[in-house]
Every structure is written in C-alpha cells, then in structure tokens.
Amino acid sequence: MRYPKPATPNAQSANQQRDDSRDDLSTPLISTPITAAAAWPDAPTISSAAKRPKLPALFISHGAPTLAIEQSATTSALARIGQNLPKPRAIVIMSAHWQSAKLEISSNPQPKTWHDFSGFTPELYELQYPAAGHPALAETLAQQLSARGIVCRVNPLRVSDHGVWAPLLHLYPQADIPIVQISLPHYYDSIACYQLGAQLAQLRHEQILIIGSGNITHNLQTLRWQADSIDQTAKDFKVWLLQQLKTDIPSALDWQQYPDYKDIHPSDEHLLPLFFALGAGQRVSVVHQSMAHHSLGMDIYRFD
Numbered sequence: 001m002r003y004p005k006p007a008t009p010n011a012q013s014a015n016q017q018r019d020d021s022r023d024d025l026s027t028p029l030i031s032t033p034i035t036a037a038a039a040w041p042d043a044p045t046i047s048s049a050a051k052r053p054k055l056p057a058l059f060i061s062h063g064a065p066t067l068a069i070e071q072s073a074t075t076s077a078l079a080r081i082g083q084n085l086p087k088p089r090a091i092v093i094m095s096a097h098w099q100s101a102k103l104e105i106s107s108n109p110q111p112k113t114w115h116d117f118s119g120f121t122p123e124l125y126e127l128q129y130p131a132a133g134h135p136a137l138a139e140t141l142a143q144q145l146s147a148r149g150i151v152c153r154v155n156p157l158r159v160s161d162h163g164v165w166a167p168l169l170h171l172y173p174q175a176d177i178p179i180v181q182i183s184l185p186h187y188y189d190s191i192a193c194y195q196l197g198a199q200l201a202q203l204r205h206e207q208i209l210i211i212g213s214g215n216i217t218h219n220l221q222t223l224r225w226q227a228d229s230i231d232q233t234a235k236d237f238k239v240w241l242l243q244q245l246k247t248d249i250p251s252a253l254d255w256q257q258y259p260d261y262k263d264i265h266p267s268d269e270h271l272l273p274l275f276f277a278l279g280a281g282q283r284v285s286v287v288h289q290s291m292a293h294h295s296l297g298m299d300i301y302r303f304d
Contacts, residue, residue: 033202039137057210057280077288078170088209095163100183106158107138129165134178197279212273217297224294231295
C-alpha cells in the first residue's frame, strides 16, 4: 500500500492533534494486516474466503433522506450492486452523519433506525432498517487499531443514521447483513480517512464490504428541490476530482486545492468518507453518476 505524502492544507494541524493522542495513521506501528477472523468462531471459514474474489470498497452519495423512498437511477444502481456482488459477511461503513471527538466503532448488537432529520414526508419516519450489529467484529477491529496506536473505542449505544440505512435499504433491502459503523472524528482530514481505510483493506478479502457514505458534492445552500437544472460548478468539481482519483491520488487528497472548493463543500464531512473507501481500494471505477436537486452530486464509485 502506497501512502501519499501529506497534501491537504489542513494536514499539518490534523497531524499535530493526532500527535497528542498517539492517533497517527501515517506510520502504521504493526505491519500485519487487520483481520476479522477473531470475530467469528468459524475463523477457518474466513481464511478459506481468501480463495474467493475479494469485495470492493464503495463510496455512495446518499443524497437527501428521501433517497430511502425514491425510485431513481441512483437507487437502481444501488440495487444492482447488491444483486451483483457476492453477499457480504458484514458491512463496515463510515457515514458523514456520525462525527465524534475520537474514533469510535459501533458495537450495538441491534442498532435502531434513527430518523435524524426533520421536515420531510411522514412516510420517511415510518421506515425501519432492522439490520443487526456485530459487537464481536467491532471489538476485534478496535483492539487491532488500538494495538497500532490508533486511539479508538467501541460505542455500544450508537444507532443507524440515514447515511447508513437510506442507501442500504436499496443495496440490501432484506436487512440481513450485520453492520459495524465507524465514526468520522472531527479532526480527521482526507489523509487520515485514507489511511484508516488502508488499515482495514484486508477485510475485503474476508467477505466484508467497506463503504464510505457521503456526497461527492454537498452544499445545502444551493439546493433547488424541484429543479431539473444542473449546477455546473458542482458538476465541474466532481469531474475534476474523479480525474484525480484515476490518475493522481495525492492530488485527489489535496482536494482543497480546487478553486472555490467551499462553494461545493462548505464543510468536509460529506466528502471525507470517499477517502476512507479510497484507502481500502485505490483503483476507482464509476458505478453511477448523476445530479439531484440542482447541486447534489449522486455519484457511486467502486474501489478495487
């Protein structure tokens, strides 16, 4: 795994904060990969899974909460992914909607469906996604990350926000795959997310699907709910970023070099899960591209 040199404008400050807590992802302290084997009693089965094709990592633009009840090109793409991929043993997902002071990993055995929004149609608030959690997997990952000097803890109370359940309703509508959610620490930048994803990349060999759930463009001030128009500024940004992902990962990580990037991402939490998925895969391919509500990019990328 090639670790790019720090490139983002806020990388220096983020690294300084990580120094205080020994949470420095740029230099892995242990060379052996993080695995999920200890989380299942039938560990040999996981070892034999290495003979199967490994799963990709995914970046999903989850859009507005209404994605959960939409029938669109985006939801059709999600359904096709779920139908075409080998069924995962578990899902490890980072959502833009769980930000935390430190890295946390959900160990809730039965996370409730959290309707973490307001002002939408009542139908949305009736939806449930009753997928189980996987406490043993969460504990296993937390122990191995801690052994590498990455400060983290399990959270047994975390519920599933809409960045998790809205896309998974289309991806795996049976809600029969256990989910472990990973938080997005406030001080993580693109490099930290990338390197956390790289730490977990081995899980893809073990039938565990890694997902970053956010949005390729996300400026709520420029949304036009009923518009058929497309914000060219947002579209130009995602075209540029995809080109960097294909040709120059350090440049992609330095996404804040883009002129007027705050017009596309006034805050970074919806873009950072992309770099979590990128760290776990690196070779990008486009599953779906579209725009919604004028300026909301709904792209889905696969990383192998």
